[in-house]
Amino acid sequence: DAGVIQSPRHEVTEMGQEVTLRCKPISGHDYLFWYRQTMMRGLELLIYFNNNVPIDDSGMPEDRFSAKMPNASFSTLKIQPSEPRDSAVYFCASSMDRGQSGANVLTFGAGSRLTVL
């Protein structure tokens, strides 16, 4: 397996523009997580899905952020409109379902570094 695949790796955009980050989890993993990492706040959980259904989005900072998982192999995180304070590295991670050995182990993607000017 190629691991968790994220795109783009780097995105530079101007304030007010729409940003879409993409993630392909590991095949067979039932959980998908979106994290944000900044120097000030560290690693923050934004939202996670189980079997394509959003379970907890309490970490999503505001309505400008939205996430979808239309199928088991694809998820998007969208920011519209973007603001400079959204600049961060966004990580996608996936894990196996509960009850399976290693279910509490996260496999992270390489991240998408977003810069909003």
Place this chain on the structure above:
Amino acid sequence: AQSVTQLDSHVSVSEGTPVLLRCNYSSSYSPSLFWYVQHPNKGLQLLLKYTSAATLVKGINGFEAEFKKSETSFHLTKPSAHMSDAAEYFCVVTRSGGGADGLTFGKGTHLIIQP
């Protein structure tokens, strides 16, 4: 409820000397504990995990950690540091038997290796 405290935000050691990264946890349940490593411009990678089998856990790249229930600690050690160990290290706690949706991350320790 659970929490994890990484006692040092930065640790600097010379190449070839021992490494000690400290982590204390708090958990209302029997915990599972992990260390993840993040190299520059990379995602987090699992270094090792404790899941109530052996209290001394061996991980990749020569790292190991010891679970001490009496001290609520899970410190990460390596006998001899290598330049390639320079990275950010995260201690993580969750409920034993739980899923990845219950993970609590520490704020990270930046390990600097001096030549």
